[in-house]
Structures are given as C-alpha cells and as structure tokens.
Amino acid sequence: MSNLFSTLHISGTALNVNQSAINVVSNNIANMNTEGYHKQKVNLSALTIDIPVGNNINSQINTDAGVEITSIERYSTDFLNSYYNDQITEQSYLNEQKNTMTNIANVFDDLEEQGLDAALQAFYDAINNLNQTPNDMNARIAFTKAVSTLVKAMNKVSKRLDDTEEGNNGNGKSKESLNHSKIKSTIEGLNQSFDELAGINKMLANSQTGSLENNALLDKRDTILKEIAQYGDFDTEIQFDGTVKLSLGGINIISGEGVEGYLGVETAIKYDEYCENIDIENTNTSNAVITFGKNDEIKYHNLNKRFDTGLIGGILDSTNTVKEIKGDLDTLAKTIADTFNEIQTREGAYYIANVDGNIELTNENIDDYKIFITNDNTNTITAENISVNPLLLQDDGYNKIAAAYFPDNNPDINAVGNADNIIAMLNTRNTANSIEKMYDGIIGEITSSYESKTNEAAMQDSVVQTLDNKISEQTGVNLNEEITDLIKFQNAFTASARVFNVCNNVLDTLVRLGE
Amino acid sequence: MVHRVTTSSINAELVRNMQQSYNKYADLTTKISSGKKINSIIDNPSEAIDIIDTKRELNRIDVWQDNISTLANELNQSMDSIDIVIEKVQRVKDLATSAANETFSEERLNSILEEVDTLIESIVSSANTKYKGNYIFSGTNTQTPPYEVQYDKNNNIIGIKYNGTMPYGEWERQLEISEGVFQTGNVTGFEVFGDADAEGHPTGIMGELIDFKNTLEDIVNNNGKTHTDITNLLDNFTHSINQISGINSRLGTINNKLEMFSNSLNSTKLNLKEFLSGAEDIDMTEAITEWYSSQYAYQASMQVFTKFNSMSILNYI
Numbered sequence: 001m002s003n004l005f006s007t008l009h010i011s012g013t014a015l016n017v018n019q020s021a022i023n024v025v026s027n028n029i030a031n032m033n034t035e036g037y038h039k040q041k042v043n044l045s046a047l048t049i050d051i052p053v054g055n056n057i058n059s060q061i062n063t064d065a066g067v068e069i070t071s072i073e074r075y076s077t078d079f080l081n082s083y084y085n086d087q088i089t090e091q092s093y094l095n096e097q098k099n100t101m102t103n104i105a106n107v108f109d110d111l112e113e114q115g116l117d118a119a120l121q122a123f124y125d126a127i128n129n130l131n132q133t134p135n136d137m138n139a140r141i142a143f144t145k146a147v148s149t150l151v152k153a154m155n156k157v158s159k160r161l162d163d164t165e166e167g168n169n170g171n172g173k174s175k176e177s178l179n180h181s182k183i184k185s186t187i188e189g190l191n192q193s194f195d196e197l198a199g200i201n202k203m204l205a206n207s208q209t210g211s212l213e214n215n216a217l218l219d220k221r222d223t224i225l226k227e228i229a230q231y232g233d234f235d236t237e238i239q240f241d242g243t244v245k246l247s248l249g250g251i252n253i254i255s256g257e258g259v260e261g262y263l264g265v266e267t268a269i270k271y272d273e274y275c276e277n278i279d280i281e282n283t284n285t286s287n288a289v290i291t292f293g294k295n296d297e298i299k300y301h302n303l304n305k306r307f308d309t310g311l312i313g314g315i316l317d318s319t320n321t322v323k324e325i326k327g328d329l330d331t332l333a334k335t336i337a338d339t340f341n342e343i344q345t346r347e348g349a350y351y352i353a354n355v356d357g358n359i360e361l362t363n364e365n366i367d368d369y370k371i372f373i374t375n376d377n378t379n380t381i382t383a384e385n386i387s388v389n390p391l392l393l394q395d396d397g398y399n400k401i402a403a404a405y406f407p408d409n410n411p412d413i414n415a416v417g418n419a420d421n422i423i424a425m426l427n428t429r430n431t432a433n434s435i436e437k438m439y440d441g442i443i444g445e446i447t448s449s450y451e452s453k454t455n456e457a458a459m460q461d462s463v464v465q466t467l468d469n470k471i472s473e474q475t476g477v478n479l480n481e482e483i484t485d486l487i488k489f490q491n492a493f494t495a496s497a498r499v500f501n502v503c504n505n506v507l508d509t510l511v512r513l514g515e
Numbered sequence: 516m517v518h519r520v521t522t523s524s525i526n527a528e529l530v531r532n533m534q535q536s537y538n539k540y541a542d543l544t545t546k547i548s549s550g551k552k553i554n555s556i557i558d559n560p561s562e563a564i565d566i567i568d569t570k571r572e573l574n575r576i577d578v579w580q581d582n583i584s585t586l587a588n589e590l591n592q593s594m595d596s597i598d599i600v601i602e603k604v605q606r607v608k609d610l611a612t613s614a615a616n617e618t619f620s621e622e623r624l625n626s627i628l629e630e631v632d633t634l635i636e637s638i639v640s641s642a643n644t645k646y647k648g649n650y651i652f653s654g655t656n657t658q659t660p661p662y663e664v665q666y667d668k669n670n671n672i673i674g675i676k677y678n679g680t681m682p683y684g685e686w687e688r689q690l691e692i693s694e695g696v697f698q699t700g701n702v703t704g705f706e707v708f709g710d711a712d713a714e715g716h717p718t719g720i721m722g723e724l725i726d727f728k729n730t731l732e733d734i735v736n737n738n739g740k741t742h743t744d745i746t747n748l749l750d751n752f753t754h755s756i757n758q759i760s761g762i763n764s765r766l767g768t769i770n771n772k773l774e775m776f777s778n779s780l781n782s783t784k785l786n787l788k789e790f791l792s793g794a795e796d797i798d799m800t801e802a803i804t805e806w807y808s809s810q811y812a813y814q815a816s817m818q819v820f821t822k823f824n825s826m827s828i829l830n831y832i
Contacts, residue, residue: 105557121574128578417657418685430695440564447560476521483828
C-alpha cells in the first residue's frame with residue numbers, strides 16, 4: 001500500500017509547508033511598520049524524487065512526492081543600497097552646513113532692531129548729536145556711551161559666533177569644551193554603530209542563509225549601514241556570507257567580527273603640538289581633529305581630510321565657515337577703529353584737554369587719545385577685542401574727544417563750536433565703502449550662503465526621498481498582498497488537511513476490510 | 516517584479532504630505548498672528564539687506580529732519596534778533612535826523628546822547644542772543660558773547676568789541692540735512708553788525724553807532740564837529756540798514772531751502788515706509804485666504820490618511 005502512505009506523506013509536507021508559510025506571512029504583518037524591515041517570501045518547490053522510478057506508470061504515480069520550502073527570500077535592493085547610502089552621506093553633509101548657516105544667521109538679529117546695525121546707527125546718531133552741540137558735556141558723554149554700546153555689540157556678535165563654533169567643534173584649545181561639543185557626541189555615536197555592526201557580522205557568520213533569523217540580521221545590518229552612511233563616506237564591501245567589511249579611505253575599520261579601531265577626536269592645539277614633535281605637515285583647518293586607533297594607541301592622527309562629507313564633514317566644516325564670517329567681522333571692527341581713530345588723532349584735531357596744557361600727539365601718547373583700542377594688549381583690533389579707550393570713560397575723559405579741527409594747526413581755544421572733526425566722522429557714512437555698506441556685505445554673504453545651502457539641502461532631501469520611496473516600494477510590506485497570501489496558504493492548508501483526512505479514511509476502510 | 520505600492524511607503528508619503536500641509540498652515544498662522552512676513556534675516560534672505568538699508572535710511576531721515584528743525588529754529592532766532600536790531604538802528608537814525616537839526620540845544624543833544632547809550636546797550640544785548648546755550652552770532656566761539664561794550668574810566672561807552680570768530684576761517688556751524696549735504700546755520704556778528712573795538716578800525720553798524728555817539732559828544736564838547744557831520748552819517752545808516760536787511764533775506768532763503776529739503780525728505784520717508792511695509796508686513800486679505808486654503812489642504816490630507824488606513828482587504832473577509 002505504498003501509494004496511500006505516499007499520499008499521506010505528501011499532504012503532511014503540504015501541512016508543514018503551509019503552516020511555515022503562514023508563519024512568514026505573520027512575521028511580515030507583524031513587521032509592516034518596522035524600520036528597515038524587508039518583506040520576506042517563502043519559495044516553494046515540488047519535492048524531487050531521488051530514486052529511479054523506471055518506466056512503470058504506476059510506480060511513477062506512487063512515488064513519494066510533496067512540497068518543500070527551498071528558501072525564505074528577502075526582498076532586497078542591494079543594487080540600490082550603495083547609491084542610496086552615498087546620497088544619505090551627501091544629504092547629512094548639506095543639512096549640517098545648512099544648520100551652521102542657520103546658527104550664524106541667527107546671530108545677526110538685525111531685523112529685530114537690536115543687532116549690530118542698530119548699534120552702528122545709534123553711534124552715528126550720537127555723532128550727529130555731538131555736531132549739534134559739540135561742547136556740550138552731555139552730548140560728549142552720550143557719544144562715549146554709544147561707542148561702548150557699539151563695541152559691546154561687536155564683542156557680543158563675535159562671542160556668539162564663537163559659541164556656535166564651540167558647540168560644534170569645541171574651541172580648539174580646551175579638552176573640556178571639546179567634550180561638550182557636537183563632534184564629540186557624534187563620534188561616540190558612530191563608534192557605537194561600529195560595535196553593533198561587528199556584533200551583527202559575528203551573528204551573520206554563524207547563521208544559515210535564507211532563514212528568518214538570517215534575514216532579520218540582514219535587515220539590521222542594512223539599517224546600521226544606513227546609519228553609518230550619515231556620518232561619512234565609508235567604503236562597504238559585502239561578503240558572500242552577508243558580513244560587511246567597513247573601511248574609510250583605505251583604513252580598515254571592521255572586517256569580520258572584529259573592530260580594528262575607533263574614531264577619536266582631539267583639539268586642534270593638541271594636534272599642533274603633536275605635529276611639532278614629529279615634524280609633519282600641519283593641514284588641519286578645524287578646531288577638532290579626528291583620530292583613529294585602539295586602546296589609547298592612536299594610529300592615525302588626522303583623518304579630517306577623509307571626512308570631506310557626511311555629518312562629520314559638515315560639523316568639521318563649520319570652523320571654516322565661522323572663521324570666514326568672523327574674519328569679515330574683524331575687518332569691519334578694524335575699519336571702524338582705524339577710521340575713527342585716524343580722524344580723532346589726525347594733525348589739527350583739537351582736544352578740550354589742550355586747555356590745561358599744550359598737548360602734542362606723539363607716538364608715546366597717541367594711544368591715550370584713540371577712541372577704540374584692544375582690550376587684550378594685542379595690536380590688531382578684532383571684533384572680539386575691540387573696546388573703548390577707558391581714558392574716555394573717566395570723569396572728564398569726554399574732553400579727550402576731538403570735536404574741533406584746525407587744519408593750520410593753530411587752535412583758537414575759544415572756538416568751542418567748531419565741529420569740523422565731528423563732521424569728518426559723520427562724512428565717513430557717505431562714502432562708497434562706508435562701514436554700513438561693509439556690514440551689508442557681511443549680511444549679504446550670510447544670507448546668500450544660507451539661501452544656497454538651503455536650496456542644495458532641499459534638493460538633496462528630495463533625491464533621498466525619491467530613493468526612499470523606491471526602496472520601500474520594493475522591500476516594504478503590502479498588507480493586501482500579505483492577507484491574500486494568508487488566505488492562499490490557509491486554503492492550501494485546509495485542502496491538504498482534507499486530503500489527509502480522506503487518505504486516513506481510506507486507510508481506515510482498508511484496515512477494516514477483513515473484519 | 517510588478518511595481519508594488521507598499522503599505523509603509525504610502526504611509527510615509529501620506530505622513531510627509533500631511534506634515535507639509537501642517538507646516539504651511541502653522542507657518543501662515545504665525546505670520547498672521549505676528550502681522551509680519553519676516554522676523555529674521557533668514558526668513559527672506561534676498562530682501563534682508565533691502566530691509567536693513569531701508570530701516571537705516573529711515574533712521575537717517577529722522578536725524579536729518581531733526582537737524583533741519585534745529586537749523587530752522589536757529590535761523591528764525593537770528594532773523595528775529597536782526598529785525599530787532601534794525602528797528603533800534605532805525606530809532607538811532609531818527610535821533611540822528613533830529614540831531615542834525617541845528618536848533619537843538621545842548622541839553623537836547625545830551626538827552627539824545629543818553630538815549631543812544633541805552634540803544635547801543637540794547638542792540639548789543641540783541642546781538643548777544645543765545646539759542647540752545649550757544650551765542651548765535653559768535654561764529655564758533657559759541658560760549659563767548661559776540662559783543663562787549665567797552666567803557667572808559669568815566670563809564671563812557673568808547674567801543675563795541677566783537678569777540679566771535681571772523682567770517683573768514685573757522686566760523687561755520689553745519690548740520691547734515693541730507694546725505695553728505697551740510698548746511699551752515701549761522702552768520703557771524705562781524706558780517707552782520709561789524710566791529711567797533713576802541714583800539715581797532717570800526718566797521719559796520721556798530722562802527723557807525725560809535726561814530727554817531729562820538730560825533731554827538733564832539734558837538735556837545737565843541738570839539739570842531741558840526742551838525743553837517745551828523746547829516747553825513749545819515750546815509751551810512753541807510754546803507755547799513757539795507758545791508759543788514761539783505762543778510763536777513765539771505766537767511767530767509769536758507770530757511771526756504773530747508774523747508775524744501777524737509778518736504779522732499781518727507782516724501783522719501785513715505786516711499787520707504789511703503790516699501791518696508793510691503794517687505795515686512797503681511798497682506799492680511801491674501802494671507803487669510805491662503806490660510807483658509809491651507810487649512811482645507813491640511814484637513815483633506817488628514818481625511819485621506821484616515822480613510823486610506825481604514826481600507827484594506829481585511830474589511831472584506
């Protein structure tokens with residue numbers, strides 16, 4: 001009766017297979033909202049007959065047959081993944097640059113009428129006021145106050161730009177500021193992803209391909225690779241067993257189960273010290289320097305060039321962006337200082353203080369009469385160190401302001417209504433390259449840079465979105481598909497069970513034949 | 516593979532669209548509630564500089580208008596003082612006309628002399644007018660009275676000394692009334708009234724006053740001067756009064772010029788304000804229409820989302 005048992009066997013395999021298939025469907029449904037989940041599908045095939053059956057038609061029919069699961073296929077888009085990851089790298093780079101520009105632009109809050117421009121206007125207003133009554137004590141004191149407000153506004157903008165940069169890459173000097181920076185926590189997050197990826201490599205190496213478990217590991221692998229791609233342009237090489245070799249510009253980071261090393265981050269100054277000691281070319285342009293090594297032993301001291309894109313590249317870049325804007329601001333501060341100091345101390349400029357004695361400006365005392373000086377004993381005025389000459393803020397310091405100007409250098413000390421020097425100061429506003437126009441230039445640079453970064457980032461966002469759609473269309477779960485499959489497999493299961501029952505009844509009948 | 520639309524991809528798409536409509540809706544809501552289109556330079560990068568420039572220009576116009584009114588006030592004060600001086604000089608001239616009459620007794624001449632002394636002192640005090648704490652006829656010596664009456668040891672007026680700056684050199688006081696345009700708002704006493712320093716060469720009306728007074732004294736003291744000398748002085752007075760009136764109408768011209776500038780600044784100001792309001796302020800009608808339509812869009816996307824999610828084959832088995 002081998003043929004009846006073979007039927008029983010066939011329906012048995014069908015019961016098993018359909019049950020497993022329902023299992024896979026239920027896994028799909030369970031994970032329809034899981035991030036990075038790829039739809040899986042059972043591949044069925046008829047059982048092959050492994051013994052020769054000859055030409056006898058009866059024996060052909062009666063041979064054991066049935067159905068089996070050859071593999072559980074994972075819908076994948078491996079061909080798209082590497083391109084997709086590259087786009088993600090670019091996307092996070094552009095978005096980070098956009099962030100930096102947004103932060104910088106927020107420092108220049110001129111439309112709220114409390115920015116640097118407002119201080120500049122108040123400064124010129126004070127000069128105009130002084131022109132109306134050049135000998136008036138209150139007008140003079142108001143002038144020194146407006147100067148104070150102006151330098152404080154400059155200092156504040158400079159400080160806020162520094163803060164932006166310090167939040168990103170630290171200040172380049174202190175380890176403490178680096179530890180609180182974005183770059184530090186970003187690198188830490190990346191190192192964790194390295195560990196996770198290595199762990200998955202290990203599990204992948206020990207798991208059966210085409211199994212549910214293996215597929216779940218591949219999902220996790222792809223999710224982590226996507227995550228890592230945000231940070232920078234890593235090279236990935238997928239091995240035949242599904243494990244990944246991860247490297248960065250030729251530096252091996254992960255191969256197999258082991259992490260070769262972790263990324264670290266150092267202050268620029270520490271790196272400079274290192275360069276001094278071993279005499280290598282210093283090409284660092286950021287406040288933070290990315291290193292690579294293991295167990296406190298640094299193998300590579302500067303990987304910044306390898307991070308020219310991705311989130312890390314974007315963060316590292318901010319040093320330069322901020323530096324450029326600060327450079328412009330420093331030029332502005334220096335121009336303000338030079339312009340007004342020059343007028344204030346030019347030959348023929350007259351100080352009320354002269355009444356007490358005949359003051360002649362020399363190289364030694366000229367600094368006492370300048371309006372703007374540095375507050376850190378350096379010679380170059382920057383937005384950070386510009387400050388009011390404290391001598392002007394003393395009790396009668398306002399007398400040091402040179403309102404009058406006698407070009408023949410023959411001061412008429414009664415001519416306290418002479419304001420020719422003040423008029424010269426007012427006139428600095430009316431030149432083609434006035435301070436205010438210079439400031440407009442800075443704002444223009446910021447806004448146009450912000451605009452272009454925003455556009456680039458938006459374009460890249462839509463590229464990534466399109467790819468995202470494409471990938472999820474190909475690998476995601478479609479509920480209708482699953483439910484149809486479910487019904488399909490359920491029907492097959494029910495039918496197989498019916499066959500089994502029929503077979504069983506037939507056998508039963510046979511068994512009772514002799515009774 | 517057949518083109519599939521997966522549940523998660525369409526969900527993601529729907530959520531994205533819903534977020535977009537919500538963002539637009541929220542954005543418009545903030546704009547309407549603040550009444551401003553832009554609150555920071557990154558809200559409208561291309562117009563940010565124009566807005567900053569316009570605000571700066573408006574501020575400068577305020578300053579220029581303030582300067583213009585300061586100048587106009589000082590000019591008016593100058594013209595008033597000059598008018599008063601002219602009136603008094605006219606009185607001196609009338610006295611001179613009477614004094615030229617030979618029949619006047621010595622006593623009468625003495626009383627004229629007394630009145631002339633008083634008039635000289637009052638003319639000097641008019642010439643020493645102050646505006647905002649400054650002597651307006653002193654040139655740039657704003658803290659020194661332009662004229663001081665000089666007396667001899669018998670308390671007799673012997674001169675009127677000018678202490679201001681000379682109308683050549685450092686005398687102008689200027690205020691900016693438009694970009695790079697600096698307007699002088701003063702005139703020196705020397706130019707208007709001249710100088711009659713006892714030790715110098717007398718000029719202008721001050722010189723004539725002293726001259727007249729000296730001539731009168733000479734007649735009283737029989738020092739060789741006659742009534743004809745006074746008649747000769749009359750022409751000088753007429754000439755000087757005309758000259759001072761000329762200066763006064765010159766100041767009037769400046770005042771007209773200032774008014775013209777002020778008017779043109781006012782219209783610039785209006786234009787700039789209009790631009791600023793266009794750039795900064797929201798057009799309510801447009802904004803609210805847009806707000807409603809974005810609200811509909813948002814509602815529609817929410818409805819589509821819920822409808823879509825409740826649809827599946829599950830409803831039919």
